[in-house]
Amino acid sequence: MPNLKVLLSREQIQKRVAEIGAEISAEFQGQPVVLIGVLKGAAIFLSDLARNIALDATFDFIAVSSYGSEKQTSGEVKLNKDVDNSMEGKNVILVEDILDTGLTMSYLMKVFGAHHPKALKIAALLDKTERRKMPIRADYVGFEIPDKFVVGYGMDAAERYRNLPDICVVEE
Numbered sequence: 001m002p003n004l005k006v007l008l009s010r011e012q013i014q015k016r017v018a019e020i021g022a023e024i025s026a027e028f029q030g031q032p033v034v035l036i037g038v039l040k041g042a043a044i045f046l047s048d049l050a051r052n053i054a055l056d057a058t059f060d061f062i063a064v065s066s067y068g069s070e071k072q073t074s075g076e077v078k079l080n081k082d083v084d085n086s087m088e089g090k091n092v093i094l095v096e097d098i099l100d101t102g103l104t105m106s107y108l109m110k111v112f113g114a115h116h117p118k119a120l121k122i123a124a125l126l127d128k129t130e131r132r133k134m135p136i137r138a139d140y141v142g143f144e145i146p147d148k149f150v151v152g153y154g155m156d157a158a159e160r161y162r163n164l165p166d167i168c169v170v171e172e
């Protein structure tokens with residue numbers, strides 16, 4: 001059984017998510033926004049973030065895969081589910097649990113750039129900057145974390161631990 005050590009507590013996460021929500025609300029000043037959650041990892045962050053945004057916010061979801069059941073990215077991003085509507089002229093916020101190599105997000109920036117949105121922003125709860133392979137930065141970042149594999153608050157190891165309320169490091 002792997003050992004799980006808390007890296008970010010539920011209290012730290014909730015406080016930071018509220019701050020990011022306030023930042024987004026202030027930046028878009030009464031305009032509508034579309035939150036696009038990247039399944040499955042971002043589902044929990046999106047649901048907490050949305051409740052901290054005091055704007056007319058709609059949701060959509062996209063599913064991509066590159067990790068499969070592995071801890072290493074395959075290097076190839078596959079689109080498994082697209083958004084339901086065009087994002088043309090919309091204020092789009094891509095919501096991610098974690099930016100790691102940046103491969104997933106640079107792929108998504110290309111996909112959504114082609115929609116010609118009014119604004120295109122990235123909100124990432126975690127940022128593992130040390131591992132970056134693509135030149136990509138989030139507009140809203142919750143926490144910078146070291147190069148450790150983390151689980152909880154939506155994030156998994158072979159699909160397990162997504163429901164943990166804290167973010168933990170897996171120690172084998």
Ligand SMILES: O=P(O)(O)OC[C@H]1O[C@H](OP(=O)(O)OP(=O)(O)O)[C@H](O)[C@@H]1O
Binds near residue numbers: 038068099105156
């Ligand atoms: O910056 P990268 O190296 O591309 O890694 C980040 C992506 O990897 C994870 O998703 P994953 O593909 O494992 O699917 P999941 O969200 O369903 O867990 C995570 O949720 C991000 O979407």
Ligand code: HPA
Binds near residue numbers: 100148156
């Ligand atoms: O540290 C991580 N944990 C879970 N999923 C991930 N996808 C990229 N990095 C991670």
Ligand SMILES: [Mg+2]
Binds near residue numbers: 038039040041042
């Ligand atoms: Mg994901």
